[in-house]
Structures are given as C-alpha cells and as structure tokens.
Amino acid sequence: xxxxxxxxxxxxxxxxxxxxxxxxxxxxxxxxxxxxxxxxxxxxxxxxxxxxxxxxxxxxxxxxxxxxxxxxxxxxxxxxxxxxxxxxxxxxxxxxxxxxxxxxxxxxxxxxxxxxxxxxxxxxxxxxxxxxxxxxxxxxxxxxxxxxxxxxxxxxxxxxxxxxxxxxxxxxxxxxxxxxxxxxxxxxxxxxxxxxxxxxxxxxxxxxxxxxxxxxxxxxxxxxxxxxxxxxxxxxxxxxxxxxxxxxxxxxxxxxxxxxxxxxxxxxxxxxxxxxxxxxxxxxxxxxxxxxxxxxxxxxxxxxxxxxxxxxxxxxxxxxxxxxxxxxxxxxxxxxxxxxxxxxxxxxxxxxxxxxxxxxxxxxxxxxxxxxxxxxxxxxxxxxxxxxxxxxxxxxxx
Numbered sequence: 001x002x003x004x005x006x007x008x009x010x011x012x013x014x015x016x017x018x019x020x021x022x023x024x025x026x027x028x029x030x031x032x033x034x035x036x037x038x039x040x041x042x043x044x045x046x047x048x049x050x051x052x053x054x055x056x057x058x059x060x061x062x063x064x065x066x067x068x069x070x071x072x073x074x075x076x077x078x079x080x081x082x083x084x085x086x087x088x089x090x091x092x093x094x095x096x097x098x099x100x101x102x103x104x105x106x107x108x109x110x111x112x113x114x115x116x117x118x119x120x121x122x123x124x125x126x127x128x129x130x131x132x133x134x135x136x137x138x139x140x141x142x143x144x145x146x147x148x149x150x151x152x153x154x155x156x157x158x159x160x161x162x163x164x165x166x167x168x169x170x171x172x173x174x175x176x177x178x179x180x181x182x183x184x185x186x187x188x189x190x191x192x193x194x195x196x197x198x199x200x201x202x203x204x205x206x207x208x209x210x211x212x213x214x215x216x217x218x219x220x221x222x223x224x225x226x227x228x229x230x231x232x233x234x235x236x237x238x239x240x241x242x243x244x245x246x247x248x249x250x251x252x253x254x255x256x257x258x259x260x261x262x263x264x265x266x267x268x269x270x271x272x273x274x275x276x277x278x279x280x281x282x283x284x285x286x287x288x289x290x291x292x293x294x295x296x297x298x299x300x301x302x303x304x305x306x307x308x309x310x311x312x313x314x315x316x317x318x319x320x321x322x323x324x325x326x327x328x329x330x331x332x333x334x335x336x337x338x339x340x341x342x343x344x345x346x347x348x349x350x351x352x353x354x355x356x357x358x359x360x361x362x363x364x365x366x367x368x369x370x371x372x373x374x375x376x377x378x379x380x381x382x383x384x385x386x387x388x389x390x391x392x393x394x395x396x397x398x
Contacts, residue, residue, distance in 0.1 A: 025037065122341045122342065124284055125213070125214055125215045125216055125284060126214050126215070126283065126284055127148075127207050127214050127215035127281045127282065127283055127284060128215055128216065128281070128282060128283075128284055129205065129206060129207065129215050129216060129217065129218035129279055129280070129281055130218065130279070130280045130281075130282065131218065131220065131277075131278070131279065131280070132145070132147065132278030132279060132280040133278070134278040135274050135276060135277050135278045136274075136275070136276045136278075137223075137267050137268065137270055137271065137272075137273040137274070137275050137276070138225070138267060138268075138273075138275035138276045139191070139225065139226075139267050139268035139275070140191050140225075141187050141188075141189065141190050141191045141225070141275075142187070142188045142189040142190075142191075142197060142201070142222050142225055142275050142276075143185055143186065143187050143188055143275070143276045143277075144163060144185065144186050144188055144203070144205065144276070144277050144278075144279060145183055145184065145185045145276060145277070145278040145279070146161050146175070146183075146184050146185075146186075146205065146278070146279045146280070146281070147182055147183055147184070147278070147279075147280050147281070148161075148178050148207065148281045149280065149281070149282050149283075150283065151283050151285070154180075155178065155180045155181055155182050156178065156180065157177065157178050157179045157180050158177055158178065158209065159177065159178045159207055159208070159209050159214075159281070160174050160175050160176065160177055160178070160207075160208050160209070161174070161175045161184075161186075161205055161206070161207060161208070161279070161281075162174050162175075162205070162206055162207075162208050162213075163175075163186070163188075163203060163204060163205040163206075164203070164204060164330070164334065165188075165201055165202065165203055165204075166202040166203065166204050166219065166307045166308070166329050166330070166336060167202070167307060167328060167329050167330065168330075169330070171330075172330070172333060172334055173186075174208070185276075188201070188203065188222065189201065189222075189225070191225055194226060197224065197225035197226055198224045198225065198226045199224055200221055200222065200223055200224060201221065201222050202219065202220075202221050202306070202307050202308050203219070203220055203221070203222065203277070204217040204218070204219050204334070204336040205217065205218050205220075205279050206218065206336075207281045213335075215281055216338055217335075217336040217337070217338075218279050219307065219308040219309070219310060219336060220274075220277050220279075220308060221274070221306075221308050222274055222275055222277060223267060223273045223274050223275055224267065225267055225275055226267070295312075295314040295315050296311075296315050297315060297316070297317050297361055298361065298362055298363045298367060299311050299315045299316075300315055300316035300317065300321040300322055300324075300325050301317070301321060301357075301361050301362060301367065301371055302324075302367075302370055302371055303366075303367060303370040303371075304325065304328070307329055307336075310337070311325070311337045312337070312338075313339060313347075313348035313350070313351060316348055316351060317351075317352075317361055318351055318352050318353065318354045319346075319347065319348050319349065319351040319352065319353050319354065320353065320354035321354075322339055322347040322348035322351055323346070323347045323348075325337075325339075325347075326339045326340065326347035326348075331345075331347065332345040357371055357372075357382060357384060357385055358384050358385075359384065359385060359393075359394035359396070359397060362394060362397060363397075364397055364398055365392075365393065365394050365395065365397040365398065368385055368393040368394035368397055369392070369393045369394070371385070371393070372385045372386060372393035372394075377391065
C-alpha cells in the first residue's frame with residue numbers, strides 16, 4: 001500500500017514538473033518567438049516559404065496580340081451629294097427705249113489762278129525808339145545814352161537795350177537790365193581807338209524784355225571823335241575874318257564849331273557833332289511819328305543809300321531784294337528794319353519772289369551800273385538794264 005502511494009506521488013510530481021516546464025517554454029516562446037526550440041518561429045517559417053517558392057516553376061506571361069492595320073491603308077472618302085437647286089423662273093426684261101446720245105462739248109483747260117498766301121498781321125511793338133534831345137558832342141569817347149519810360153513818363157525797370165554797328169558781323173551787344181534810373185550809358189568806341197574814332201559809324205538800338213524785341217530799331221550815326229587837323233575849322237584861313245563876327249556874337253569859326261563849306265566841326269566844341277547819342281524808349285501810344293506814305297523802291301537796290309534811313313518791306317521791289325538787304329545789315333540775327341517779324345529767317349515773305357532788274361528800279365545811272373556789275377553783267381537778269389550790250393547800264397538815267 002505504501003509503495004502505491006509513493007508511486008502516485010512520484011507521478012504527480014512528474015506531471016506538475018512537466019506542466020511547469022511547458023509553461024516556461026510557452027513563456028519563452030512568447031517573449032522570443034525565434035528561440036531555437038520553437039518549431040514555428042518566424043525565421044524558420046520565412047526560410048521554408050522561400051524554399052518552397054524557389055521550387056515552384058516560373059510562368060512567362062505572353063502579352064495579348066494587338067491588331068494592326070496595313071501601313072498604307074486610307075479610308076475611302078464618301079462623297080456627300082450636294083443639295084439639289086430648284087430652278088427659278090427667269091423673266092425676260094421689258095426692252096427700254098434708249099435716247100439718242102447728246103454730244104459733249106470739248107473740255108477747255110482753264111489755268112488755275114495762283115492765290116498768294118495770306119499772312120496774319122503781327123501786332124505793333126509795345127514801345128517805340130526815339131532820338132533824345134540830349135545828344136551831345138564829346139572829345140573823349142563815342143557813346144550812347146538811353147532811357148526807358150512808362151506811360152506816366154517815369155523810368156521803369158526790367159528792360160535791356162540791344163545795340164551794335166550796322167552791317168558789322170558780330171557787332172551785337174546787350175546792356176544790363178534797367179532799374180528805375182533816368183539815364184544809362186554805354187561806350188560804343190573808346191577814344192583810345194583812334195583808327196575807329198576818326199570815322200563816322202552807323203548804329204542800331206532797340207528795346208528787349210525777357211529776351212524778346214519790344215520796339216523797332218532806332219538807326220543813327222555818330223561823328224568822328226577826332227577832326228582832321230588839315231581840314232579842321234581851327235586851321236581854316238577864314239578864322240582871321242571872323243573877328244568882327246565874334247564881337248557881334250555871330251561866331252562862325254571854331255569857337256562854336258558850326259559847319260561851313262570848308263571845314264570839319266571840332267567834336268570838342270561843335271554843337272553839330274554827335275559823339276554821344278541819346279535814345280529814348282517810350283510806350284507805343286506815345287509815338288507821334290508818321291509812317292512813310294509811298295514806297296521808295298531804290299532803297300533796297302544796291303548800291304544802298306545810307307543804312308540809317310528807315311525802310312519797310314514796301315520799299316523793296318521783290319523778296320529777293322529784301323532778303324539781300326536783310327542779310328547785309330546783320331540778318332537773321334539782327335533785324336533792324338523789321339523785315340522778319342516772325343523770325344523764320346525769311347525777309348518780307350509777302351513780296352513777289354523776284355524778277356529781272358529794270359531801269360525804273362534806280363534813281364541814277366550810277367546805281368543801275370553798280371547793280372549791273374554786282375549781278376555779273378551781260379546775263380538774263382540784266383538784259384533790261386543794258387539792251388544794246390555795250391556794258392553801260394540805263395544810259396538814259398541821270
């Protein structure tokens with residue numbers, strides 16, 4: 001009996017030990033599935049699967065056939081029948097009576113009259129230039145005094161005077177602006193320049209404001225600063241006969257410097273000598289001068305009369321004559337006769353362009369001869385001046 005009990009105890013102990021060992025194995029497999037005694041470890045299953053896949057035969061897939069067309073196949077075009085037109089009934093037009101044609105007169109060509117262009121009148125200048133009463137003699141410098149007055153006859157400021165010698169290229173000068181003074185002065189020729197001071201000179205002067213010309217030019221001459229001693233009144237023998245006249249207050253010698261037929265006035269004493277010219281500029285409404293009523297056509301034909309004679313476009317027979325004179329006296333930079341008020345460089349645009357010279361254009365045969373020579377002589381522009389071709393122009397003129 002005791003032996004049986006011992007056997008059961010041993011069996012129970014063995015069973016419990018196996019159970020505990022089994023639980024330990026399961027716990028170990030759970031914590032480490034790849035343990036060596038796990039028959040179903042992931043590594044072993046992966047290796048077995050790879051081995052089986054390697055043994056399986058590999059199938060080669062064949063792509064399904066693709067239908068192709070012949071390379072030159074073109075579908076035939078199917079013609080579409082056009083819509084059928086319905087015939088329209090055509091009506092025969094009723095015949096119309098045709099009138100007999102009328103003969104057309106032959107066209108006569110009528111010359112087109114050339115109408116000269118019209119020019120917009122340019123308003124007059126706001127100021128006029130006048131000779132002042134204070135012009136005087138002098139034996140130091142040839143000068144110009146000038147004054148600028150307003151409508152109240154009081155000096156005004158903000159104006160300049162542009163001046164120069166007529167016909168001398170580059171002789172254009174400007175004064176400084178006025179500042180309410182009554183008189184201003186500029187030196188035209190210093191007395192130290194004896195070569196120039198012993199000659200008469202022609203000048204122009206006009207007023208400008210903000211760079212624009214606002215008056216016509218005043219043209220004037222100055223007398224020599226030095227008299228020629230050989231012809232001066234002080235050396236004239238008539239002085240010896242003037243003593244009686246001196247006692248009566250009628251001195252005609254060098255004392256008062258009055259001119260006579262045999263002497264030149266002494267600029268230091270003669271009241272007739274103008275060495276300092278006074279120019280006065282006043283508003284236009286104060287101008288009382290009368291314009292020249294009739295043209296003087298010889299003033300624009302060479303050889304020219306004195307340049308200090310005022311001229312207008314009406315004094316020139318043609319535009320070519322005006323243009324030549326305009327350039328001779330400094331144009332287009334200086335326009336002393338107001339031939340080019342629109343400042344386009346063309347003088348007297350409303351005059352006819354040009355014509356051949358006529359003897360009626362000149363006052364004397366000498367003028368006609370000079371123009372004939374200047375034009376080259378013996379050409380179509382001078383045929384009217386010398387019809388007999390003997391080289392003498394306008395022989396009928398005085």
